[in-house]
Amino acid sequence: MKKSLAMPLMLSALLLSGCSSEHTTSITDASEKVMTIGDVSVTKGQEYDLLKTSNGPVQVITMAQNVIYDKEVPVNEEMKKEAEDQFKLIAENNEKVVDQIVNLGYKDKQDYIDKVMLPGVQAQALMKKYFVDDAETIELQYKPSIAQVIQCDTKENADQALQALKDGKSAQEVAEQYGLDSSSYTGSEELVTTNDSALPTRLINALNSASEAGVMPEVYETEDSNPSYYVAVLVSNDYDENVDRIADTLGSDSSMSKSCLVYYLTKYDFEVYDQELFDYYKQNTPEYLVTHPDLMETAKETD
């Protein structure tokens, strides 16, 4: 009996040895002293641990972004010039800027340009590229189209506006005659997306899926107790043709920066090897843990 149980117990011991302890990272010269005050010594390792806890989550993502920038939108002469120009603009308005950046810890003006201004220029370029690289997702989510939209306060006015458009009158003329004065939808050409929360969802979907440009065939009504009525002329819903305009408009959307980052973290298999940082991301930004789809799903659910 004792002999028979020996094998499973050994197997169990082997399995238990597979339990990993929590892995946190350390620097090479962790035990080197930085300063000694009385009987208290501070080592580089202690300093690293504190900096990792206070700034690590942000800093690691910043460093990952720099890797992505170099892969996707490497620095070119044009970017360098833009970064220089941006710095000049700051310096024109603030004579003490160089002193201030040195006080912050940067070596000099060039160090600041390289570490702050250039990545900023690269970030803008990456955002534009993202609208091309992840076009399918963006189109599906935002349903962008260029259109002239007119808001009317009654169904009757909207019907008349639709007829006038069909008769060939310009959208501006129709808006002046039948549109709601206080509305921001006055027949001007504009980008329509799902961010336009005032517009009926049916209108946004219809504009995005229409097979050809022209007057939209019906009046679109909001589904609330005090409905508004919309008519529209589709100018274009060709994503590729309008991508620059879409990027300019949606690029400033705060959620877009995160989507862009997550897209490229996923593309390049971003993986974390420090338990403390992993736990922080898991709790605060699980969408960055792109190699753990179960955690990313949690993030989507709580968004």
Added chain:
Amino acid sequence: MSDLIKDNWFVILIAVIIIAFVGYFVYDSNTGKVDSKKADGKDVVASLADSNITADALFENFSQFDGALLYNLYRNAVVEQSVETTKEMEEQAKSMEKTIRSNVSSQNSSTYRDAITQELASYGYGSYDDLYDYALMTVKQRSLNQEYVDAHFEELKDSLKDAKPRIVSIIKMEAADPQNLTDEETKKRDSIDKAIESDSFAQAATAFSDDAATAAKDGLFGYIDSSSSASSTGLDQNLLAKGLELNKGETSDWIEVKNSQTGVISLYKIHVDETDLEKIHQNKDEDVKKSLLFSILNAKAGLEADILENAAKDLKIEFEDQDAKEKLDRYIEQLKGGNA
């Protein structure tokens, strides 16, 4: 084979149960655990594409901007070794720790706890469990600052000479509609006015004020000066302005004050008890002492750093890393210039 199973079925069952149990335990304890990775002998923090972000590279990036952390570590060590811990300090630190922990609990969010942990790390404390140590350090530093300011008050008081320093008292009278007082409210207001005139503001406050906290201290609100704000003192902006306008011994008219949280309007009077800095400094009230100390530390850029440097003279200080010394010196210079 089948005979073997028949003969040992119970042992096999136990073995299968043990292995299944241990297997699940191993799986569960490894869920959410990260793998370790090394590149050229260095710990890798994260990787993407063909690039590794090593702990060394991360530290190099950090350490360029670590002046504030070095200063905080230096401060913690100097304060810890320069001020002897008393029972009273321990009580104050426990109370401070309790308040912060209770705020964290009431938020019921580990995100908030993470934010406190990050904040503590930037002050030089490694984990949320070090909250008490941080609280004790702040109590001890206040004691260090107080001792220095008391000893150097003659030279430091000039920094407040144009700041209209003063101790003020208040009386609060609640009224349903301050514009249309009821007979009873009018009677109470007149009684307060009469008591201020015939007795003293302090006696009137004790007898009539609807603000329990100040009424219990003869109406004493505390120290204010021209740098005080409604948010830093909790005193309404109009009362604050009137308090700075009056001379010693003067009392304001009734002032309507709207509670920003409840929207309830009450009537207040403010009285200036003292404007002489020497006498203010000698006041024994803890709140007055704290507010005066806070004002002096704010009025003279870098005073707190000076006090630390003064205390550090008694300790042997050695910088094994000269870069760290330069960064610390630069940070202290910024504090003294008021730019940090």
